[in-house]
Amino acid sequence: MLSIKNLHASIEGTPILRGINLEIKAGEVHAIMGPNGSGKSTLASVLAGREEYEVTDGEVIFNGKDLLEYSPEDRAREGVFLAFQYPVEIPGVSSTNFLRTAVNQVREYRGLDPLDAVKFLTLMKEKMKLVEIDQKLLSRSLNEGFSGGEKKRNEIFQMAMLEPKLSILDETDSGLDIDALKIVSNGVNQLKSKDNATIVVTHYQRLLDYIVPDYVHVLYKGRIVKSGTKELALELEEKGYDWIKEAVDSEATV
Amino acid sequence: MSKDNQILEDFTSKEYEHGWSVNYEADEAPIGLNEDIIQWISAKKEEPQWLLEWRLKAFRTWLTMEEPKWANVHYPKIDLQGLRYYSAPKQTKKPKNLDEVDPELLDIYKRLGINLNEQKRLQGIAVDAVLDSVSVATTFKDTLSKLGIVFCSFSEAVKEHPDLIKKYLGSVVPMTDNYYAALNSAVFSDGSFCYIPKGVRCPMELSTYFRINAANTGQFERTLIVAEDESYCSYLEGCTAPQRDENQLHAAVVEIYAGTHAEVKYSTVQNWFPGDKNGKGGIYNFVTKRGICAGDHSKISWTQVETGSAVTWKYPSCILKGDYSIGEFYSVAVTNNYQQADTGTKMIHIGKNTKSRIVSKGISAGKSQNSYRGQVQVMKRATNARNFSQCDSLLMGDRCGAHTFPYIDINNPTAKVEHEATTSKIGEDQIFYCNQRGIATEDAVALIVNGYAKEVLNQLPMEFAVEAQKLLALTLEGSVG
Numbered sequence: 001m002l003s004i005k006n007l008h009a010s011i012e013g014t015p016i017l018r019g020i021n022l023e024i025k026a027g028e029v030h031a032i033m034g035p036n037g038s039g040k041s042t043l044a045s046v047l048a049g050r051e052e053y054e055v056t057d058g059e060v061i062f063n064g065k066d067l068l069e070y071s072p073e074d075r076a077r078e079g080v081f082l083a084f085q086y087p088v089e090i091p092g093v094s095s096t097n098f099l100r101t102a103v104n105q106v107r108e109y110r111g112l113d114p115l116d117a118v119k120f121l122t123l124m125k126e127k128m129k130l131v132e133i134d135q136k137l138l139s140r141s142l143n144e145g146f147s148g149g150e151k152k153r154n155e156i157f158q159m160a161m162l163e164p165k166l167s168i169l170d171e172t173d174s175g176l177d178i179d180a181l182k183i184v185s186n187g188v189n190q191l192k193s194k195d196n197a198t199i200v201v202t203h204y205q206r207l208l209d210y211i212v213p214d215y216v217h218v219l220y221k222g223r224i225v226k227s228g229t230k231e232l233a234l235e236l237e238e239k240g241y242d243w244i245k246e247a248v249d250s251e252a253t254v
Numbered sequence: 255m256s257k258d259n260q261i262l263e264d265f266t267s268k269e270y271e272h273g274w275s276v277n278y279e280a281d282e283a284p285i286g287l288n289e290d291i292i293q294w295i296s297a298k299k300e301e302p303q304w305l306l307e308w309r310l311k312a313f314r315t316w317l318t319m320e321e322p323k324w325a326n327v328h329y330p331k332i333d334l335q336g337l338r339y340y341s342a343p344k345q346t347k348k349p350k351n352l353d354e355v356d357p358e359l360l361d362i363y364k365r366l367g368i369n370l371n372e373q374k375r376l377q378g379i380a381v382d383a384v385l386d387s388v389s390v391a392t393t394f395k396d397t398l399s400k401l402g403i404v405f406c407s408f409s410e411a412v413k414e415h416p417d418l419i420k421k422y423l424g425s426v427v428p429m430t431d432n433y434y435a436a437l438n439s440a441v442f443s444d445g446s447f448c449y450i451p452k453g454v455r456c457p458m459e460l461s462t463y464f465r466i467n468a469a470n471t472g473q474f475e476r477t478l479i480v481a482e483d484e485s486y487c488s489y490l491e492g493c494t495a496p497q498r499d500e501n502q503l504h505a506a507v508v509e510i511y512a513g514t515h516a517e518v519k520y521s522t523v524q525n526w527f528p529g530d531k532n533g534k535g536g537i538y539n540f541v542t543k544r545g546i547c548a549g550d551h552s553k554i555s556w557t558q559v560e561t562g563s564a565v566t567w568k569y570p571s572c573i574l575k576g577d578y579s580i581g582e583f584y585s586v587a588v589t590n591n592y593q594q595a596d597t598g599t600k601m602i603h604i605g606k607n608t609k610s611r612i613v614s615k616g617i618s619a620g621k622s623q624n625s626y627r628g629q630v631q632v633m634k635r636a637t638n639a640r641n642f643s644q645c646d647s648l649l650m651g652d653r654c655g656a657h658t659f660p661y662i663d664i665n666n667p668t669a670k671v672e673h674e675a676t677t678s679k680i681g682e683d684q685i686f687y688c689n690q691r692g693i694a695t696e697d698a699v700a701l702i703v704n705g706y707a708k709e710v711l712n713q714l715p716m717e718f719a720v721e722a723q724k725l726l727a728l729t730l731e732g733s734v735g
Binding site: 048049050051052071072073075076077081082084087088089090091092093097098099101102103105106109141158162 | 683687691693697702706709
């Protein structure tokens with residue numbers, strides 16, 4: 001589904017990603033871990049098409065298409081979803097109104113008729129259950145005055161509504177208490193299918209207790225320096241990142 | 255230039271939709287401004303002697319006045335002698351009803367999306383269509399007259415309701431109020447007149463659509479709304495003008511009178527030609543609008559969506575004379591490219607327990623300058639006066655400006671006045687967030703801007719709110735790409 005080859009990206013001339021290689025198949029969950037500043041969020045942003053980042057080398061093929069050639073909105077319409085680490089507030093625009101615009105633009109791109117108000121609300125009611133989100137919250141201005149947990153739940157709710165093929169969860173666990181973490185993870189797990197894939201970007205192993213990855217990759221200094229299964233995450237939890245950093249840094253100085 | 259600005263740049267460079275003009279045979283005054291011209295206009299309109307004298311008095315006072323310089327707008331000196339003060343489509347005979355109006359003129363309005371044919375119109379809105387200096391048609395006159403409501407062009411009112419005109423003309427905005435009001439009093443050509451008798455609730459929206467067509471001509475309209483005790487009406491004004499290289503002057507006066515327990519809602523969707531993206535051409539919109547809540551428990555509410563004009567200078571105000579009277583001002587002012595707007599309101603609390611509310615939302619894009627200027631004045635005997643003001647500014651890009659000039663003048667210790675202000679930017683973050691959900695950038699900007707202006711748009715009558723939303727998106731189209 002997703003094939004990243006030798007991806008290099010920089011921001012304002014400073015290289016952040018220095019040759020990422022990653023293959024993801026439908027039905028898989030991949031966790032990207034790593035110390036602060038290793039490039040995890042940059043990778044998520046580059047895949048979603050954030051414009052501050054300049055791709056300097058490499059390629060990203062998504063379902064046979066050259067993803068980097070697409071605008072951010074077309075990537076979304078092709079089925080790439082990013083759950084933001086810091087969801088953005090839009091005053092005066094209700095979540096419902098926002099999502100209806102989004103869902104219908106995505107449908108239009110895919111050659112489907114727009115959903116009318118009744119069909120849209122029916123769909124919304126159904127998806128609301130997944131993340132136990134209150135309808136009252138959805139009639140409020142998007143993310144404005146939402147608690148940290150409410151924002152993250154709303155991200156997963158949007159993901160449910162848009163039914164992406166590839167979901168990238170960027171530090172979705174940050175700012176969540178244990179109950180909210182369970183609700184959010186539960187939502188993500190229910191959305192998993194053999195046809196879609198998930199990338200979980202996280203600093204801590206905690207989230208992976210709930211969203212169990214098939215593969216774990218450790219990112220350091222803009223490269224994937226170690227890959228493994230979920231046991232790798234447990235090892236990192238126990239030993240921290242230093243042993244990996246040391247291994248990589250000593251190799252570099254040799 | 256950063257990516258962010260490039261996006262904004264692209265989005266703000268959209269063409270003006272109503273920039274076309276038509277050639278019709280016109281009946282025009284000679285160019286220039288002097289007492290002869292004023293007599294010419296007055297004679298053309300077959301006005302009574304008292305009105306001619308009123309005009310001349312205004313003109314003589316105007317000659318002694320100076321153009322105001324305090325507004326935060328800059329433009330070259332206007333050559334008032336180089337303008338034409340009257341231009342009207344030539345009609346062989348005066349049309350008695352809509353069927354007799356020249357179809358070519360009706361077509362102009364059709365192109366603007368205003369169908370003057372009553373059968374085809376949405377029920378519930380009566381329209382007075384003003385083209386350059388004259389009213390070409392007024393719809394639903396008969397329906398309204400059965401209720402005793404007068405809705406007609408100003409010229410017609412002068413002939414048919416001279417007593418009302420004599421009583422109220424200049425009663426809210428004195429002819430010598432300011433430079434442009436005095437000029438308007440001297441040369442005004444047409445506009446609308448509404449009279450709602452005591453106890454009558456006007457069953458439909460009344461609206462006037464102003465269109466400037468002729469080149470090199472100033473439009474000086476005059477609107478007067480009188481709502482007698484316990485009456486209600488909602489009035490809407492729309493405006494467009496052709497795209498021309500030279501600037502055109504529009505100096506209107508609107509007066510509203512509200513009696514005891516009367517309520518008037520006045521909404522404006524102003525879309526005069528704003529000039530091209532290099533700042534060439536556009537309308538100078540210097541307007542005086544004022545209402546008086548003369549009776550106790552009366553209410554006047556101004557709502558404006560200002561998207562057009564090269565330079566706007568406009569402060570719809572309320573004089574809260576009656577006890578318990580209420581004044582409201584809701585405004586969205588959008589400026590793009592090289593537009594300049596200095597707009598706001600004055601709330602003058604004279605009566606006891608008077609209340610006012612000001613909600614101003616400025617949106618600046620391109621290289622435009624957008625200023626809010628508002629005054630809240632509480633007089634000595636205005637016990638328990640209340641005011642709440644909220645002034646928000648939204649900036650798009652980093653080459654535009656937003657300014658706020660609130661003036662507060664309190665002469666009674668029981669007054670309670672609150673002022674809140676915010677400034678924000680449409681962030682690349684917000685746009686990217688929308689993009690990431692599959693929403694195209696232009697739609698994202700429309701969504702964000704409409705969300706920002708929601709509190710004001712909600713005040714507009716339903717069908718105009720939809721229009722206004724589209725207009726906001728259109729005005730800013732190209733400012734983010």
